[in-house]
Amino acid sequence: MNTKLVAPSLLAADFGNLQRDVEMVNQSDADWHHLDIMDGVFVPNISYGMPVIKAIAQHATKPLDVHLMIIDPDRYIKTFADLGANYLTVHYEACNHLHRTLQAIKSEGMKAGVALNPHTSVSLLEDTIQDIDLVCMMSVNPGFGGQSFIENTYQKVSDLKNLIERKNSKALIEIDGGVNATNAKKLVNTGADVLVAGSFVFKSQDPTETIKNLKEQIA
Numbered sequence: 001m002n003t004k005l006v007a008p009s010l011l012a013a014d015f016g017n018l019q020r021d022v023e024m025v026n027q028s029d030a031d032w033h034h035l036d037i038m039d040g041v042f043v044p045n046i047s048y049g050m051p052v053i054k055a056i057a058q059h060a061t062k063p064l065d066v067h068l069m070i071i072d073p074d075r076y077i078k079t080f081a082d083l084g085a086n087y088l089t090v091h092y093e094a095c096n097h098l099h100r101t102l103q104a105i106k107s108e109g110m111k112a113g114v115a116l117n118p119h120t121s122v123s124l125l126e127d128t129i130q131d132i133d134l135v136c137m138m139s140v141n142p143g144f145g146g147q148s149f150i151e152n153t154y155q156k157v158s159d160l161k162n163l164i165e166r167k168n169s170k171a172l173i174e175i176d177g178g179v180n181a182t183n184a185k186k187l188v189n190t191g192a193d194v195l196v197a198g199s200f201v202f203k204s205q206d207p208t209e210t211i212k213n214l215k216e217q218i219a
């Protein structure tokens with residue numbers, strides 16, 4: 001894949017102006033909307049619930065990339081399929097039967113993603129990488145926007161790229177957490193296909209321009 005994607009994380013949007021921010025992403029150079037769903041159990045934070053998720057899905061015109069930071073994600077696969085999610089990502093650490101969960105996501109017509117926490121080795125995907133459409137590499141400990149990028153991520157991206165090539169997988173590599181203009185190019189050069197950026201976009205003076213610059217930088 002040559003096109004590198006930017007997916008603004010709505011976690012860092014201004015929730016008082018959520019509709020404005022969703023529309024800004026619709027009209028920007030961003031490729032996807034990234035929704036971070038947190039349950040207060042798998043991660044120490046709760047993001048937003050179903051009424052807000054539904055409203056976002058209704059207004060969003062770009063593909064929906066949904067990242068479930070929740071325990072027992074199988075309970076919500078159908079719900080997100082009905083909402084129109086294109087990619088549904090579950091955490092490796094939250095799945096007892098990851099292979100079954102991936103099949104269930106795909107049988108609902110969505111692409112199946114797996115997220116890895118910073119402490120989780122890429123090698124654990126050795127037996128599932130051919131069934132995975134996207135690996136979300138957490139470059140911060142999940143739970144909050146605005147954290148600092150963990151430098152060890154570069155090594156993990158490189159390990160993952162090797163695994164994907166060795167196993168002939170088509171999985172995309174997505175990076176989530178602390179992405180900004182300083183690390184974006186190096187991440188893409190190391191093998192990243194999709195960059196999720198929250199604070200760097202929504203806390204900037206001109207989010208539309210920031211997305212445009214980020215896209216240009218990684219083109």
Ligand SMILES: O=C(CO)[C@H](O)[C@H](O)COP(=O)(O)O
Binds near residue numbers: 142146
């Ligand atoms: O959800 C997250 C952590 O759980 C991410 O950090 C979020 O998607 C991106 O935010 P930021 O760019 O501010 O790190």
